[in-house]
Amino acid sequence: MNIVPEPLSLASRLAHDYIHHFDRVSGFYGEDHRGEHGYAERVQWLDLSEDKRIQRKSLAACLRTYNQKHNDHPAVHKSLQLLEQPGTVTMVGGQQSGLFTGPLLVIYKAITVIQAAREAEERLNRPVVPVFWIAGEDHDWDEVNHTYFQTPDLQLSKIKLDAKDGLRTSVSYTDVAEEDWSMMLAELQTQLADSEYKADLLKLASQSFDGSAGLSEAFAKLIGCMFGKYGLILLDSADPGLRALEVPIFESLITRNETLGLSYQQAARDIAGLGYEVQADVSENGANLFYLHEGRRLLLYREGSVFSDRKGIVSLTEEELLRDLHQFPERFSNNVLTRPIMQDSLLPVLGTILGPGEISYWAITRYAFADMGMQMPLIIPRMSFSIVDGTVHKLMEKYGLSFEDVQLRLSEKREAWLASKDELNLEERFNETRKQFEALYQPLIEDLGKMQGGLLKLGLTNKDKILEQMDYLLSKSRNALEQQHEAALAQWKRIEQTLLPEGKPQERVYNILEYMNRYGLNLVDRLMEIPYDASGIHRVVYV
Structure with missing residues (x-):
């Protein structure tokens, strides 16, 4: 593999400044992860x-039970010890x-967690274990229920x-039937091109589905298969x-809800002000907590001491909410702003590995951490890659395209190339013909108008x-x-669909199984060997 730094355009200016100009945004974060002092x-x-x-032994016992079921590796048990x-x-x-x-970025995040833990352990000379937080409490099914592959055309x-x-x-509470897993496996078999690795990949996917009640369990088994040996x-x-262990934390989030809400609002105003x-x-009266009612995950809002959802399906006083918390803790879950506090x-947590969007919304939690008597952890950008095979690399060289060209001006470059192949100068000649026609025809029309309106x-x-x-x-x-x-334009299309499918970075679209099918079952292990880089700078991996 040849690794080359190539900046990737970030949608979030706040994340961009965090990575490149930390001094501009330091007030929204804790210590800078780039220095020894932090x-x-x-x-x-x-x-x-x-x-x-939460008491360590209780937490480790809970995590041990979960990992024995879905991620049962000796290295994981060592991490738990x-x-x-x-x-x-x-x-x-x-x-x-x-x-x-899901998309490749999930794999890159897991790699970053493991490598960042290794690097910190060497730096601090104390144990640092990697933890992957599966956001199973999220309810956005449409965001997680699909993945993408590239067809031969x-x-x-x-x-x-x-x-x-x-x-x-x-x-995590959405059940998936056995016949649905079978259908997913059949679709995967259709999508993956024939290769020497295909049969093993289908077996790997089948094993992740076997006995899995839902998407989170299948996800855990696949991630565990790839990274359990690294102690994740x-x-x-x-x-x-x-x-059940989180009850005291939820209690604080409820009893201090108004103060936390004001802190989130103040941070949002400060961010917007810059x-x-x-x-x-x-939201002005957002409780930033979810309540599970008859299978529906409802976002709560606070009016005085009453918590309710927007439609009024549930309405509970603070006292009633706390009573429910102790009796039915499984009904409660965090939103995007309280999850950092819970974590x-x-x-x-020495450091938390975040993508650009996460870096941006974590800034909103800065004052809330202080309200809870806590300090924000080190914020470490996840590593970012684009995988490019030798064929696509040669095509980029053939057409004189840089990675930046593909990102920012591929359409312009393609049109310019096509125009260079136009031996008849079509655009120029048609434009000239239009001008001459209008110059001759317009006076004639005007004269005809004088004859008859x-x-x-x-x-x-x-x-x-x-x-x-x-x-x-x-x-x-x-x-x-x-x-x-046509053949050459198909090559341009291949470059685009490899690096920027549908206008999005490759890592946000394609699935790791497609690349393992091309480059081998050990692809994740090879990616693990890429030198760790905490800068947040995107890199192109030429394979």
Whole structure:
């Protein structure tokens, strides 16, 4: 593999400034992860705040039960043993439980968590264990129920798992029937091109489905198969056993809800005041908590001491909510703004691995951490890659395209190349013909109008029709030119669909199984060997 740094355009200006100009946004975050001081300060605070978190042995016991079921590797058990010991800290990153693991960025995040933990352990000379937070409590089924592959004719192909009941409930609580898993496996078999690795990949997918009640369990098994040997602990945020441990934290989130809400709102105003986009919804009376009612996950809002959803399906006083919390903790879950608080109340988090969007919305939580008597962990950008095979690399060289060209100006470059192949100078000649025609025809129309008023209108209509026919002929001429160079334009399409499918970075679209089918079952292990880089700079991997 040849690894080359190539900047990737980020949609979030706040995340861009965090990575490239930390001084501009430091007020929204904790210590800078790029300096030795940040690590030392964070570790010191973690050592002094042990009593602010869930008791280690209880947490490790809960995680051990979950991982024995879905991620049963000796290295994971070693990580859990270390987690039980005072002084051990964690690197944490998470994602929704996507179909077949979802887009490539999920794999890159897991790699970053593991490598960041290794690097921190060497730096601090103390145990640092990697933890992957599966966001199973999220309810956005449409965000996780599909994944994409590339067809032989360079189109995007989508495999999608439909939910049966249509309830707006947590992904981990959404059941998937055995026949649906069979259908997904059949679709995967169709999507993957024939290769020496295909049979083993289908077996791997089948094993992840076997006995899995839902998407989160299948996801955990696949991630565990890829990363369990590296000691990656898996945690499902919707795990009932974990939820029982979280009761004291939810209690604080409820009793201090108004103060926390004001902190989120103030942070959002400060972010907007500096000209940045606020990346998460911060409602004036948002409780930032979800309540599960009859299978539906309802977002709560607070009016005084009463908590209810927008439609009024549930309405509970603070006292009633707390009573329910102690009796039915599984009914409660976090939203995007309280999840960071929950994560750091459970685990001794040295650093959290975040993508660009996450870096942006974590800024909203800065003051809330302080309100809870906590400090924000180190924010470490996840590593970002684009995988490019030798054929596509040669095509980019053939057409003189840089990675930046593909990102920002591929259409312009393609049009310029096609224009260079136009030996008849179609655009120029048609434009000149239009000008000459209008120069000759317009005076004639005006003279006809002097003869009879109706002829002016008729002449103008006639002129427009003739110009329209010229445009039609030009369009047909362009089509003919494109047909002459159909093979070359297919190569341009291959470059685009490889690096920027549907205008999105490759890592946000394609699935890792497609690349393992091309380059081998050990692809993830080879990606693990890429040198760790905490800068957040995107890199191209030439394979």
